[in-house]
Amino acid sequence: MYEQFPFGNVTSMQAETYRHVHEYSDNTELGQNHLHAMRGVTGPAISTANGSHYHCMRGLTSWWNDHYHTYCVNTSTAIPTDNGLHVHVYTGQTTFNMGHLHDYNKTTLAVAITAP
Numbered sequence: 001m002y003e004q005f006p007f008g009n010v011t012s013m014q015a016e017t018y019r020h021v022h023e024y025s026d027n028t029e030l031g032q033n034h035l036h037a038m039r040g041v042t043g044p045a046i047s048t049a050n051g052s053h054y055h056c057m058r059g060l061t062s063w064w065n066d067h068y069h070t071y072c073v074n075t076s077t078a079i080p081t082d083n084g085l086h087v088h089v090y091t092g093q094t095t096f097n098m099g100h101l102h103d104y105n106k107t108t109l110a111v112a113i114t115a116p
């Protein structure tokens with residue numbers, strides 16, 4: 001999926017693979033009495049058979065007390081919001097580091113586009 005990400009200028013020939021992304025900015029759940037920030041931008045939209053789409057997310061958490069965690073997860077399909085935008089839920093666990101991991105169950109920021 002990331003292979004389709006256009007790193008240069010988008011041309012009309014590339015437009016079909018130029019899909020929207022979402023920002024996300026939230027915290028993991030508590031683990032061993034601390035949490036980490038998860039911030040970034042999802043991968044581009046990936047179409048599903050039912051006409052919706054989802055996004056891949058991967059990255060590193062913030063640093064706390066000599067460690068961080070990584071994560072790699074697919075979001076839910078698109079969830080329409082009351083104001084005509086859409087969001088995605090992402091649920092999972094970070095990697096196991098320093099004897100623990102962190103759960104997360106959060107929502108991306110919204111974007112206006114409804115097509116992938």
Ligand SMILES: [Fe+2]
Pocket residue numbers: 020021022045053054055078086087088
């Ligand atoms: Fe989306």
Ligand SMILES: [Fe+2]
Pocket residue numbers: 031034035036064067068069100101102
């Ligand atoms: Fe941690």
